[in-house]
Amino acid sequence: MPDMTELAQQFMTTLPHSVLLGMQAERMGDGEAVISMPYKDELVGDPHTGVIHGGAVSSLMDTCCGAAVMCHPDNKGGTATIDLRIDYMRPAAPGQTITAHATCYHFSRSVAFVRAVAMDEDSEHPVATATGAFTVEAKR
Amino acid sequence: MSKRPKPEPVQIVKQRRDAALTALVEAVPYIRFLGIQFERRGDELTGILPFRQDLVGNPLLPALHGGVTAAFLEVTAVMTLNWSYLWEDLESGKLNLEGTVPQDLPRLPKTVGFTVDYLRTGLPRDAYARARITRAGRRYASVQVEGWQDNHARLYAQATGHFLMPPQRG
Numbered sequence A: 001m002p003d004m005t006e007l008a009q010q011f012m013t014t015l016p017h018s019v020l021l022g023m024q025a026e027r028m029g030d031g032e033a034v035i036s037m038p039y040k041d042e043l044v045g046d047p048h049t050g051v052i053h054g055g056a057v058s059s060l061m062d063t064c065c066g067a068a069v070m071c072h073p074d075n076k077g078g079t080a081t082i083d084l085r086i087d088y089m090r091p092a093a094p095g096q097t098i099t100a101h102a103t104c105y106h107f108s109r110s111v112a113f114v115r116a117v118a119m120d121e122d123s124e125h126p127v128a129t130a131t132g133a134f135t136v137e138a139k140r
Numbered sequence B: 001m002s003k004r005p006k007p008e009p010v011q012i013v014k015q016r017r018d019a020a021l022t023a024l025v026e027a028v029p030y031i032r033f034l035g036i037q038f039e040r041r042g043d044e045l046t047g048i049l050p051f052r053q054d055l056v057g058n059p060l061l062p063a064l065h066g067g068v069t070a071a072f073l074e075v076t077a078v079m080t081l082n083w084s085y086l087w088e089d090l091e092s093g094k095l096n097l098e099g100t101v102p103q104d105l106p107r108l109p110k111t112v113g114f115t116v117d118y119l120r121t122g123l124p125r126d127a128y129a130r131a132r133i134t135r136a137g138r139r140y141a142s143v144q145v146e147g148w149q150d151n152h153a154r155l156y157a158q159a160t161g162h163f164l165m166p167p168q169r170g
Helices: A005-012 A016-020 A054-070 B010-026 B029-034 B066-092
Strands: A024-029 A032-037 A044-046 A081-088 A098-107 A111-119 A128-135 B037-041 B044-049 B056-058 B110-118 B127-136 B140-148 B155-164
Touching: A005 A024, A005 A054, A016 A054, A016 B056, A024 A054, A032 A054, A044 A054, A044 B029, A054 A081, A054 A098, A054 A111, A054 A128, A054 B029, A054 B056, A054 B066, A054 B110, A081 B066, A098 A128, B010 B029, B010 B037, B010 B066, B029 B066, B044 B066, B056 B066, B066 B110, B066 B127, B066 B140, B066 B155
Parallel strands: none
Antiparallel strands: A024 A032, A032 A098, A081 A128, A081 B110, A098 A111, A111 A128, B037 B044, B044 B127, B110 B155, B127 B140, B140 B155
């Protein structure tokens, strides 16, 4: 498997919203992606606690799941989200980077299935998990 | 015989509602970050997401980022739920949020799970969303959200969410 990390980082810089959120590709290849998102005050959803808004975690999950589909060996083109379900286990610790790890576990002719988990610096207890279905471009 | 209290002047009622809505929206940095606004008609809220280049996910199409759509629908769901949770106290005048600092606002519902269906590509246009509370319990609440762009009959996304409600206010 060629190291696609540099390519992945390049890919991330072309996605305006992912750039805005400060996402960084850590690893990408073979239907798996790891993307991190450092803590930023602008992303806070709860002014009482300083916890990041679930929506920002959704963006990270969607980007990471999409990236896992993009780098699946059978993928020939782009992808789009069909559905995405996110379960929130616990609030992410304020000030900590959130890292998502997505795996594309099934790739059919028209749909790719992905699951992902997001962690803060406590890598024992997930912050959120996601499952999603993504489009697969028809072969030309 | 108890006399029915005289209704408050409409301007006072509207000012209290709008001040509360402004306080709730302004308190959340992430809502400002995405530029989401809310329009109010009586107790009904409509979320508005004005298009911005930095909300794009795929620059080739270009299409709104799926995460932005998810966030927009979730923000609309939480705001609608919180609004309905506070409505009675706002109406009675028991609660006045005008000028309240974010730390003193009532606690927000917490998202337990949120599922988004992407029905059409999010175009580089403004988007709108409205949420409907399908169950409002003391501890848990469920909400459905619709998102559309130019044409309300052609939804571009829909979502369902389950939420944990804050403890009862004393």
